[in-house]
Amino acid sequence: MSLALVLEQLLNGVQFGLMLFLMSAGLTLVFGVMGLINLAHGSLYMIGAFLCAAVAGATGSFWIGLVAGLAAAAAAGALIEIIVIRRLYDRDHLDQVLATFALILILSEGVRMIFGPFPLYLNVPDALRGTVSLGIVDYSLYRLALIGFGVAVAVGLWVLIAKTRLGIRIRAGESDREMIAALGVNIRALYTIVFALGAALAGLAGALVGAIQSVQVGMGEPVLILAFVVIVIGGIGSIKGAMVGALLVGVIDTMGRFLLPRIFATFLDTSQAMGVGAALASMLIYLLMALVLIFRPKGLFPAHG
Amino acid sequence: MADPVLELRGLTRRFGALTATDDVSLTLRRGEIHALIGPNGAGKSTLMGLISGKIAPDAGEVWLGGQNITRLSVARRAQLGLGRSFQVSSLIPEYSALRNVMLALQARQGHSYRFLRPVMRDQPLRAEARAILARVGLDARASVEAAFLSHGERRLLEIAVALALAPRCFLLDEPMAGLGSEGTARLVGFLRRLKQEAPILLVEHDMDAVFRLADRISVLVYGRVIATGTGPEIRANAQVRAVYLGEEAPT
Amino acid sequence: MDSARKEWLLNAVMAGALFAVPLWALMANEPFIITLATRIAILAIAAVGLNIALGLGGMVSFGHALYLGLGGYVAGIAAHHAFNGTPVFAGLPGTNQMLIIWGVAMVVSGALAAIVGALSLRTSGIFFIMITLAFAQMGFFFTLSWPAYGGEDGLPIFVRNQFPGLNTARPWHLFVIAYGVLILALAAFALLRAARFGAALMAIRQNPDRAAAIGISPFGIRLVAFILSGMITGLAGAMMADLTRFVSPAMMAWTMSGELIVIIILGGVGRLFGPVAGAAILVGFEVFFGGLTEHWKLWLGLVLLGVVLFARGGLIGLIAGRGQHG
Numbered sequence: 049m050s051l052a053l054v055l056e057q058l059l060n061g062v063q064f065g066l067m068l069f070l071m072s073a074g075l076t077l078v079f080g081v082m083g084l085i086n087l088a089h090g091s092l093y094m095i096g097a098f099l100c101a102a103v104a105g106a107t108g109s110f111w112i113g114l115v116a117g118l119a120a121a122a123a124a125g126a127l128i129e130i131i132v133i134r135r136l137y138d139r140d141h142l143d144q145v146l147a148t149f150a151l152i153l154i155l156s157e158g159v160r161m162i163f164g165p166f167p168l169y170l171n172v173p174d175a176l177r178g179t180v181s182l183g184i185v186d187y188s189l190y191r192l193a194l195i196g197f198g199v200a201v202a203v204g205l206w207v208l209i210a211k212t213r214l215g216i217r218i219r220a221g222e223s224d225r226e227m228i229a230a231l232g233v234n235i236r237a238l239y240t241i242v243f244a245l246g247a248a249l250a251g252l253a254g255a256l257v258g259a260i261q262s263v264q265v266g267m268g269e270p271v272l273i274l275a276f277v278v279i280v281i282g283g284i285g286s287i288k289g290a291m292v293g294a295l296l297v298g299v300i301d302t303m304g305r306f307l308l309p310r311i312f313a314t315f316l317d318t319s320q321a322m323g324v325g326a327a328l329a330s331m332l333i334y335l336l337m338a339l340v341l342i343f344r345p346k347g348l349f350p351a352h353g
Numbered sequence: 354m355a356d357p358v359l360e361l362r363g364l365t366r367r368f369g370a371l372t373a374t375d376d377v378s379l380t381l382r383r384g385e386i387h388a389l390i391g392p393n394g395a396g397k398s399t400l401m402g403l404i405s406g407k408i409a410p411d412a413g414e415v416w417l418g419g420q421n422i423t424r425l426s427v428a429r430r431a432q433l434g435l436g437r438s439f440q441v442s443s444l445i446p447e448y449s450a451l452r453n454v455m456l457a458l459q460a461r462q463g464h465s466y467r468f469l470r471p472v473m474r475d476q477p478l479r480a481e482a483r484a485i486l487a488r489v490g491l492d493a494r495a496s497v498e499a500a501f502l503s504h505g506e507r508r509l510l511e512i513a514v515a516l517a518l519a520p521r522c523f524l525l526d527e528p529m530a531g532l533g534s535e536g537t538a539r540l541v542g543f544l545r546r547l548k549q550e551a552p553i554l555l556v557e558h559d560m561d562a563v564f565r566l567a568d569r570i571s572v573l574v575y576g577r578v579i580a581t582g583t584g585p586e587i588r589a590n591a592q593v594r595a596v597y598l599g600e601e602a603p604t
Numbered sequence: 605m606d607s608a609r610k611e612w613l614l615n616a617v618m619a620g621a622l623f624a625v626p627l628w629a630l631m632a633n634e635p636f637i638i639t640l641a642t643r644i645a646i647l648a649i650a651a652v653g654l655n656i657a658l659g660l661g662g663m664v665s666f667g668h669a670l671y672l673g674l675g676g677y678v679a680g681i682a683a684h685h686a687f688n689g690t691p692v693f694a695g696l697p698g699t700n701q702m703l704i705i706w707g708v709a710m711v712v713s714g715a716l717a718a719i720v721g722a723l724s725l726r727t728s729g730i731f732f733i734m735i736t737l738a739f740a741q742m743g744f745f746f747t748l749s750w751p752a753y754g755g756e757d758g759l760p761i762f763v764r765n766q767f768p769g770l771n772t773a774r775p776w777h778l779f780v781i782a783y784g785v786l787i788l789a790l791a792a793f794a795l796l797r798a799a800r801f802g803a804a805l806m807a808i809r810q811n812p813d814r815a816a817a818i819g820i821s822p823f824g825i826r827l828v829a830f831i832l833s834g835m836i837t838g839l840a841g842a843m844m845a846d847l848t849r850f851v852s853p854a855m856m857a858w859t860m861s862g863e864l865i866v867i868i869i870l871g872g873v874g875r876l877f878g879p880v881a882g883a884a885i886l887v888g889f890e891v892f893f894g895g896l897t898e899h900w901k902l903w904l905g906l907v908l909l910g911v912v913l914f915a916r917g918g919l920i921g922l923i924a925g926r927g928q929h930g
Contacts, residue, residue, distance in 0.1 A: 085730055135913055141730055142664050146869050147912040149862050153905030161899055273741065273858060280734045323751040330745035334738040338723065341735045345727045405817065431819030443814045445807045456807050459800050460819040466828065471798035518818055 052185040065298020066198025070253035071275040072290040074246020080285025088151035090268025096121040096251025097258035101168040110173035121251020129243040167264035283347030304329035364413035373399035375576040391573035436520025442507040446500035454482040457517035523553040607925035638775040645782040651867040651879030653836030659874030662809030667740030671834040673856030675709035675841025680759040680851035713838020721830035744856040758852025872918030
């Protein structure tokens with residue numbers, strides 16, 4: 049087990065974590081501002097990936113595809129919010145879970161009807177092919193770009209929320225709904241914008257990740273569940289919590305899968321060690337989440353007091 | 354004099370920089386109504402929370418019938434005889450008035466882990482619940498769901514639920530709120546008889562009712578008890594007059 | 605006719621239909637229909653279990669597939685060792701007796717539900733939903749990557765487990781077993797709901813602070829309800845494994861947990877026969893629309909969305925009106 053390999057896995061973990069952050073940021077914003085559990089967030093991720101792959105395939109440009117994926121997810125998000133989601137804000141969590149579960153069924157089948165049952169493939173853009181030397185390790189340029197992209201979006205989101213008028217309204221919406229409505233802010237429009245923003249981030253993540261895995265129906269759900277783990281660990285409604293949670297989950301999951309079988313191999317025979325190690329590694333982040341909730345029932349960074 | 358039924362010893366609770374209750378001590382003796390008054394934000398709600406167990410104190414103790422209950426849960430305190438009514442009516446909305454009282458009786462008997470016998474066919478339990486509803490004058494409304502009772506009826510049902518617990522002491526949080534003059538008059542008469550069964554710690558905004566009912570009154574201001582005494586003593590107290598009337602307090 | 609009477613009538617019709625249709629199928633020699641009815645009955649049992657936690661107690665468990673899968677693996681592992689003649693561990697033999705398997709499945713599921721419940725009930729709201737999901741995901745990934753019992757390929761049951769006096773290889777016999785257990789589970793649910801325990805549990809759902817203030821500790825009542833709930837769903841899991849003669853991690857997938865909730869919502873939350881109606885709708889939908897179009901899940905989604913947005917009482921609520929809580 050060389051240091052280079054460990055470093056590579058660590059970078060993979062960070063990259064994975066940053067993509068999870070893109071997913072989680074929207075999810076946590078929507079819960080923080082509107083109090084809504086949105087299971088269909090993974091479908092928006094899928095829509096971003098499909099549109100990106102289809103448009104990139106047709107135009108030959110990854111970047112046009114990326115913009116298309118992002119725009120499609122944002123538009124789908126706004127549409128879903130206006131047709132369905134806004135009827136759910138005053139409902140209990142059970143109704144929200146069910147209605148958005150129904151949306152998953154509808155959107156997954158819808159995508160399958162439009163794009164067919166087979167996976168699409170999305171190529172890494174030419175400019176980002178190959179590897180780059182980081183001293184002791186040659187690392188995938190595209191994954192490194194994803195890390196840079198993730199950091200840039202995180203900074204942009206922070207600026208948006210902390211510095212702009214829209215951000216002030218979003219934060220006000222988190223703390224006092226009636227008050228900002230009384231101040232004449234159009235709360236319906238604000239909610240649609242927040243939802244579309246979250247959708248755009250999810251679509252962006254889907255499009256970016258689409259180039260390193262196959263684009264298929266159902267790709268959104270595993271990521272969705274991980275994103276929930278992230279925001280529950282981080283504290284629902286907290287962007288900072290989403291960032292910390294995403295990096296924790298990304299790194300622990302990646303390193304667990306890499307290290308645990310090797311650790312067990314030191315005292316078990318290889319096939320047994322692989323089995324036990326893999327079983328434990330796949331449970332690790334859920335274990336982490338359960339532990340966090342047991343000791344800090346509102347997550348690491350509770351958003352409201 | 355006999356030991357107090359309920360005793361607060363130096364209860365203190367801070368929320369950040371705000372000290373909501375500050376070293377509050379008071380007693381509730383057998384057969385009395387002890388009223389707690391004070392301007393808004395004086396810490397009455399916090400104090401009720403501390404007594405009922407919803408809020409944990411930073412310092413101080415709560416004693417009920419000679420037992421330290423400071424560390425016990427809300428449910429445990431209720432089982433030991435703390436009968437609480439809520440400021441905002443807090444009933445089981447989908448249960449009828451009768452069923453709300455039956456639930457309290459069931460809770461008092463401590464037998465909620467019974468899985469087989471249908472509770473609504475438990476005739477002794479029904480009869481006892483009906484009798485309690487009759488005492489507060491709600492027997493005609495027994496089968497109406499709590500959610501569909503009028504505001505005044507819900508206040509009465511609150512009292513009926515507290516009665517069903519047959520507590521050692523009552524903790525009544527603004528029982529007169531929104532009752533109207535006739536309802537208030539009836540309730541005043543009722544509470545006067547009720548205190549013979551168990552003493553009442555009464556938080557109330559209706560000053561007229563307080564001075565008619567209370568054997569002793571404590572005045573809470575900024576989390577501190579500034580005076581305790583009979584109605585006339587409180588009326589004459591210079592510090593109280595300063596708080597309520599803005600008169601200059603002698604230093 | 606008042607709504608309580610209407611609901612009883614509707615329940616009787618459903619109980620009758622669930623028996624009459626496979627009986628007709630037996631005469632008409634349509635074993636496929638009998639198996640469908642068996643599947644409805646078993647799914648309904650699983651949902652009766654969840655209905656205790658969710659319908660009566662208001663605990664939105666998004667991880668009940670864990671108990672379904674656990675019960676399934678109990679049946680699968682017992683049958684696997686009985687078939688091979690190997691001990692499960694330390695000399696403990698496998699078995700192919702359903703009654704023993706059911707008992708073990710209920711005990712094991714109840715024990716796991718006690719642990720999960722004790723930890724999860726410290727939280728509430730969305731956190732409760734998510735922590736129950738997390739525990740189920742642990743189970744899912746554990747079975748997925750643990751190689752001893754088939755891992756992601758699952759574990760087949762070569763010979764269906766036995767029930768005294770009946771031939772479980774015959775669809776009709778297996779149906780009668782499932783139907784009998786369903787009726788027992790429904791009876792247990794009805795008793796529980798009407799008893800003091802049910803009164804306390806439903807009160808806690810509506811107003812936990814009030815329940816505590818009159819001396820009923822929400823935690824204890826909820827935990828016991830959660831354990832009973834897990835036990836019944838675990839029992840259904842063991843039966844489901846025997847029906848399909850196969851267990852796999854898919855039984856513990858989060859979509860399965862979602863389906864169990866969907867069944868209850870489609871039928872009507874907290875209603876005695878809600879799980880039966882919901883399971884029949886779900887299976888019927890899959891068979892009927894699945895035959896018409898490969899995109900039947902789109903229509904299922906639309907129906908579910910419609911029910912959640914516009915018909916909160918589910919099917920039974922639509923027909924019988926608002927529930928009686930008297």
